[in-house]
Amino acid sequence: MKAIWAGSISFSLINIPVKVYVATESTGIKFKNLCREGHPIEHKRWCPVCNREISWDEIKKGYKISKDQYVVVERSDLEKIKLKTTKTIEIKQFVDPAQIDPIYFEKSYYLVPQELGAKAFSLFVQALRLTNKVAIGKVVMRNKEYLVALRPYKDGLLMHILHYLSEVKPLEEIPEMKQLVVVSEEELKLAQMLIQKLSSEFDITKFKDEFSEKVKELIKAKVEGREFISKEEKEEIVTESLVDALKSSLELLEKKKKKVSQIS
Numbered sequence: 001m002k003a004i005w006a007g008s009i010s011f012s013l014i015n016i017p018v019k020v021y022v023a024t025e026s027t028g029i030k031f032k033n034l035c036r037e038g039h040p041i042e043h044k045r046w047c048p049v050c051n052r053e054i055s056w057d058e059i060k061k062g063y064k065i066s067k068d069q070y071v072v073v074e075r076s077d078l079e080k081i082k083l084k085t086t087k088t089i090e091i092k093q094f095v096d097p098a099q100i101d102p103i104y105f106e107k108s109y110y111l112v113p114q115e116l117g118a119k120a121f122s123l124f125v126q127a128l129r130l131t132n133k134v135a136i137g138k139v140v141m142r143n144k145e146y147l148v149a150l151r152p153y154k155d156g157l158l159m160h161i162l163h164y165l166s167e168v169k170p171l172e173e174i175p176e177m178k179q180l181v182v183v184s185e186e187e188l189k190l191a192q193m194l195i196q197k198l199s200s201e202f203d204i205t206k207f208k209d210e211f212s213e214k215v216k217e218l219i220k221a222k223v224e225g226r227e228f229i230s231k232e233e234k235e236e237i238v239t240e241s242l243v244d245a246l247k248s249s250l251e252l253l254e255k256k257k258k259k260v261s262q263i264s
Helices: 115-131 175-179 185-197 210-223 242-263
Strands: 005-011 014-022 061-066 069-073 088-095 105-113 134-141 144-153 156-162
Touching (some): 105 144
Parallel strands (some): 005 088
Antiparallel strands (some): 105 156, 144 156
């Protein structure tokens, strides 16, 4: 793995040299676009005005100010912006983890100490864990100043990129939200009972991408010249009465529970 950023964590008079590594990656099946004859399609950087393909060394960044008008921004222009957060994760405050709604989390990165910052880094991680706090700060990466949350993870730190409030679309603006209705006490009580019976400790090892597994089986069958057959899952019967559906669900769970106890 290659570090994508190097700098330091800074708060009060404390300075901790760190590096940033990507912590997650998507592992779904990736398809390539083909033409009808099965040839891979290339995506070219094409200028419709110059009527030619543009090489990477010719590419410049531009900000649109009006139709067909752009302000060109060079890398040297961006380097003139002297914010502290261009080289430092500047901690602004410490908060309780429960205060951060999950909707604000965008992406996660590992934070590790640079050679001279191991002791300060370890002290910072342990102090956060003992106080049960998350550090909120700001840092510039890839031409944007991000809001971040730092929290202990195993022996190291996770840096979560947070959405700014302006980046989260208001739920209230979605038309379907106006269709919400008041539920009855019986419905609410039954729903609570069902949730309690279906509750358990979260175990990430029990979950996998079943769709990707099926796609791999499909591809293997095509390579081997076999017909791919997938067992169709039964559709759930939709009950018009919500109360009846909740009661039936509870009864089904009780039957499964008795069956398991009889087997054991």
